[in-house]
Amino acid sequence: MITDRNAPSGSSAGAPTNGPGSNGHGSAGDPNAFNAIQVEHIVKKYGDFTAVDDVSFNVKEEEIFGLLGPNGAGKSTLIRMMTTLIPITAGTARIAGHDVQKDPDAARRAIGVIPQALTSDLDLTIEENLNIYAKLYDVPSKKRKAAIDELLELVDLTKWRSAQTKTLSGGMRRRLEIARGLVHSPRIFFLDEPTTGLDPVSRVAVWEMLTSIKSHRKLTILITTHYMDEADRLCDRIAIVDHGKLVALDTPPALKASVPGSNVIEAQFDNAPADWEDRLKKLNGVTSVQHEGASMYRVLTGDGSRTTTELVEAAVHSGVKIRSLSVQNTTLDDVFVHYTGRQLRDELVKAHAFVMPPRPGLQP
Numbered sequence: 001m002i003t004d005r006n007a008p009s010g011s012s013a014g015a016p017t018n019g020p021g022s023n024g025h026g027s028a029g030d031p032n033a034f035n036a037i038q039v040e041h042i043v044k045k046y047g048d049f050t051a052v053d054d055v056s057f058n059v060k061e062e063e064i065f066g067l068l069g070p071n072g073a074g075k076s077t078l079i080r081m082m083t084t085l086i087p088i089t090a091g092t093a094r095i096a097g098h099d100v101q102k103d104p105d106a107a108r109r110a111i112g113v114i115p116q117a118l119t120s121d122l123d124l125t126i127e128e129n130l131n132i133y134a135k136l137y138d139v140p141s142k143k144r145k146a147a148i149d150e151l152l153e154l155v156d157l158t159k160w161r162s163a164q165t166k167t168l169s170g171g172m173r174r175r176l177e178i179a180r181g182l183v184h185s186p187r188i189f190f191l192d193e194p195t196t197g198l199d200p201v202s203r204v205a206v207w208e209m210l211t212s213i214k215s216h217r218k219l220t221i222l223i224t225t226h227y228m229d230e231a232d233r234l235c236d237r238i239a240i241v242d243h244g245k246l247v248a249l250d251t252p253p254a255l256k257a258s259v260p261g262s263n264v265i266e267a268q269f270d271n272a273p274a275d276w277e278d279r280l281k282k283l284n285g286v287t288s289v290q291h292e293g294a295s296m297y298r299v300l301t302g303d304g305s306r307t308t309t310e311l312v313e314a315a316v317h318s319g320v321k322i323r324s325l326s327v328q329n330t331t332l333d334d335v336f337v338h339y340t341g342r343q344l345r346d347e348l349v350k351a352h353a354f355v356m357p358p359r360p361g362l363q364p
Ligand code: ADP
Pocket: 046, 049, 051, 069, 070, 071, 072, 073, 074, 075, 076, 077, 078
């Protein structure tokens, strides 16, 4: 079991460093690091159903922390509790040191939140949307214009500042919402599935934007996602959530290293004999074999080149035809399979996908 080296005592994610009631300082990696977010044994029940089940983790200041899991895992429920939007059934969450149940206003002042649904006013321009938020958050009028100018640059929307929001593409609207969430200079930024529904190019643009914003501002980011590539590329640490429980937590390389085998061989065979899976398991280096149907096998190995050579030799000797063969490094998908026994991509196919609302106008 992977452990959260920063988690509180008795946590579902592992070894103690800060007990409940601590001041938020201290982690195994950096003893002086401040915990921007501290979640301790948090539970959310809807009637008899437990949506979040005794989850504990800490997020260090200026860290990008990912909650990764399939739809329905409890990621949004966790964010809603941390951002004071729904009551907590049991446990605690501290945001910038403020207990969200005892001092929700102080917690709210420290955070920016980008919910999954797009909520900017479609009939207003980009600049008007940002201005309204700046006023709502009491950004002094003298500072407002400079803050908005800087944010428009950061999200690469300066030249569209006077465009009506309804004419923007999904990716541009998402970037506007990211700017809007930062207009009051929060210290901690929560983003719930920020790229769901976006095309691959817009998704990468949003990742680059978040990385760039992070390099310009002192900001802690908590992001939920069901995209493994997104979590892998963006996050310093990832918590894998499944059925409301935290099942693994560490850096992406450490999570991958925790899975036995460092390479994955995916191969498709014609006329494989009945004992083919057993024979693959006996090849040198192999730690596990999954038969994925349609004569596709997924072989985890600690010695990719040796196993591949032996696999090809075994196929030749047995008269088995190799239809396709690929060797890759371990992915977060393998990590998910290792800890949950299921493939994240299969879970997502079953789930209902969020669809970006159509845009009534034209992209400027
Ligand atoms: P995720 O964000 O990982 O997709 P959610 O946090 O939205 O998951 O949901 C976790 C579980 O809690 C799901 O099974 C969902 O159906 C359930 N759930 C969420 N909100 C409510 C609610 N208001 N009432 C009852 N069940 C809910």
